[in-house]
Amino acid sequence: MATVVNGTVLxxxxxxxxxxxxxxxxxxxxxxxxxxEYIPTYGGNLTYCIIFAVFLLAQMGLMWRYRxxxxxxxxxxxxxxxxxxxxxxxxxxxxPFNFDQFVLYLVCLTIGPAFLTASxxxxxxxxxxxxGQNISRFSPKFYTLTFMVCDFISLLLQAVGGALAATQxxxxxxxxxxxxxxxxxxxxxxxxxxxxxxxxxxxYRARKARESDLNFDFFNxxxxxxxxxxxxxxxxxxxTIYIRCVFRVAELKDGFGGELANNQTAFMILEGPMIIxxxxxxxVCHPGIAFGSAASWAAAxxxxxxxxxxxxxxxxxxxxxxxxxxxxxxxxxxxxxRV
Numbered sequence: 001m002a003t004v005v006n007g008t009v010l011x012x013x014x015x016x017x018x019x020x021x022x023x024x025x026x027x028x029x030x031x032x033x034x035x036x037e038y039i040p041t042y043g044g045n046l047t048y049c050i051i052f053a054v055f056l057l058a059q060m061g062l063m064w065r066y067r068x069x070x071x072x073x074x075x076x077x078x079x080x081x082x083x084x085x086x087x088x089x090x091x092x093x094x095x096p097f098n099f100d101q102f103v104l105y106l107v108c109l110t111i112g113p114a115f116l117t118a119s120x121x122x123x124x125x126x127x128x129x130x131x132g133q134n135i136s137r138f139s140p141k142f143y144t145l146t147f148m149v150c151d152f153i154s155l156l157l158q159a160v161g162g163a164l165a166a167t168q169x170x171x172x173x174x175x176x177x178x179x180x181x182x183x184x185x186x187x188x189x190x191x192x193x194x195x196x197x198x199x200x201x202x203x204y205r206a207r208k209a210r211e212s213d214l215n216f217d218f219f220n221x222x223x224x225x226x227x228x229x230x231x232x233x234x235x236x237x238x239x240t241i242y243i244r245c246v247f248r249v250a251e252l253k254d255g256f257g258g259e260l261a262n263n264q265t266a267f268m269i270l271e272g273p274m275i276i277x278x279x280x281x282x283x284v285c286h287p288g289i290a291f292g293s294a295a296s297w298a299a300a301x302x303x304x305x306x307x308x309x310x311x312x313x314x315x316x317x318x319x320x321x322x323x324x325x326x327x328x329x330x331x332x333x334x335x336x337x338r339v
Contacts (some may be wrong), residue, residue: 024097035092035102037262042093048272049086052079055279059286066288068297074119075282081112082275107162110181110248113241113275114155114188116282117195120234120241121147123287124199126300127231130222131206132215140302143198150191157184165256178255185249192242199238203231218300226290233285237278244274 003010003018010018011033024033031037056079063072088105091098124147125140133139158181165177206214214222221227247270251260260266291297 021097025095029097031096034096035099036096036256038264039096040089040093040264041268042090044268044272045086045089045093048276049083049090051276052082052086052279055079055283056083058283062283062286062288065294066286066291066297067294068286068288070122071119071287074115074117074122075279078112078115078119079279081108081115085109085112086272103162103166107159107166109271110162110185111155111158113244113278114151114158116237116275116278117188117192117241118148118151119282120238121151121195123230123234124195124202125302126287126291126297128202129300129302130215130218130227131202132209132213135205135209135213136202137205138198141304144302147191147195150187154184154188154191157181157187159184175255178252182249182252185245185252189242189245189249192238192245196238196242199231199235218296221291221296224290224292226285226292229285230287230290233281233290236281240274240278240281244271247271247274 009021011021011024011029013019013024013028014030019028021029021033026039031039056076059072059075059079063069063076085105085108088101088103088108091101092105095101121144125144128136128140128143161177161180161182161184163177164180167177211219247266251258251267254261288294288297291300
């Protein structure tokens with residue numbers, strides 16, 4: 001039983017003496033007083049940390065090559081938070097009583113994927129432009145701004161919840177912080193669900209559309225193999241992040257002391273690997289690689305000003321297909337009719 005003396009939390013050590021909780025280490029205090037009820041695996045968390053660090057460097061190189069600044073910001077922030085989060089878990093493997101490292105791991109790994117989804121949302125808007133705004137139910141600006149706002153709300157709730165959970169009184173714990181974090185994660189799950197549904201609906205429209213209905217300016221780009229793979233890569237990344245978010249909601253449902261929150265096997269399968277798979281998909285099929293050049297990526301960006309460019313492209317293609325025959329063609333047709 002913890003005791004507070006002059007503002008200092010004292011707990012019984014394994015030898016029966018009272019010591020400062022901050023002085024607890026493995027072998028000195030019972031794991032009942034640790035931040036988590038298990039010792040995080042050093043090798044597993046180090047492996048995840050290295051993987052995310054490698055992909056962070058890869059994303060930096062790809063941004064330099066293709067100038068995908070907006071996409072990079074989301075990926076950079078998300079991957080950096082993953083590295084920091086697993087660095088915190090590596091420290092906890094040596095001392096699971098360290099509260100500061102617990103907060104570092106908890107907050108960073110909770111909010112990190114929200115930045116990755118922001119990069120995904122940017123990609124959808126450009127894909128809509130490449131295929132043609134006229135075949136989409138909503139404008140690319142609507143897709144991007146709507147889900148970016150949802151992402152911000154989710155991120156804000158998770159960050160505020162994590163901050164409250166980190167500053168709560170250890171002797172009088174409150175679930176307010178945890179509940180706010182769960183609300184943020186649940187909001188992310190809902191927004192991802194809607195995003196998946198609208199993305200599938202757009203893919204259906206694109207498959208059913210005639211070539212003359214599509215944006216003529218990006219005819220060659222749509223034939224690129226890597227560009228054709230991009231929607232599948234985004235789908236893989238979205239689904240794996242979705243699975244991870246559902247897991248985190250279930251994990252935090254019973255608080256930090258819940259059974260699932262202290263199940264290391266579940267965490268090491270449904271947290272790290274899901275984000276690693278998403279990262280692989282968004283790196284191997286990086287939008288810069290898929291679009292082929294920085295110029296193509298920039299050309300597919302939407303603007304605040306309304307444009308009829310795609311409509312003009314459509315009109316141009318239709319006019320080419322239905323143009324009046326030339327004089328030579330007319331004379332040839334007349335000769336054929338006489339014969």
